[in-house]
Amino acid sequence: MPVNTLHNNDKNKQSGFTLIELLIAIVIISIGLSAVVTMQAVALDSNAIANRVSVSSLLAQQVAEEISSRSSSDPFLNTNSAGTYQFADWSSGAQQLVSSLNIPGAGTFTASYTIQANTFNGASFPGMTEIQVTVNNATYTTHKMVL
Numbered sequence: 001m002p003v004n005t006l007h008n009n010d011k012n013k014q015s016g017f018t019l020i021e022l023l024i025a026i027v028i029i030s031i032g033l034s035a036v037v038t039m040q041a042v043a044l045d046s047n048a049i050a051n052r053v054s055v056s057s058l059l060a061q062q063v064a065e066e067i068s069s070r071s072s073s074d075p076f077l078n079t080n081s082a083g084t085y086q087f088a089d090w091s092s093g094a095q096q097l098v099s100s101l102n103i104p105g106a107g108t109f110t111a112s113y114t115i116q117a118n119t120f121n122g123a124s125f126p127g128m129t130e131i132q133v134t135v136n137n138a139t140y141t142t143h144k145m146v147l
Contacts, residue, residue: 055106078146082114
């Protein structure tokens, strides 16, 4: 008889998961997946911000270089001035000057400039012009020797 009792105990043991263990596993996996989804959303947002900052910086540099490419005898470079830069827009097939530029996937950008004659890094410097361009929040400064 003792042998049969031992044999019956083996039959009562179950292998596998209980319902509670399964529910706990599902909760743990759900928490992990929600963290991954949140991390992905933050990464996508950060990439969009980085794209806008990169485009702003590039546009600021391009505008500053366009202004500094003018002839050193151009009166525009020999007087203090500030204003809104007009972008050349070719989307209609012909050049139009616009105050804001829309770049698909990056956003809309506006540029302003400040020209200070006889200035270098904020100090008086005859024959040097400081050109500062700001596009959205990115600022680029360059200098040009004018005589």
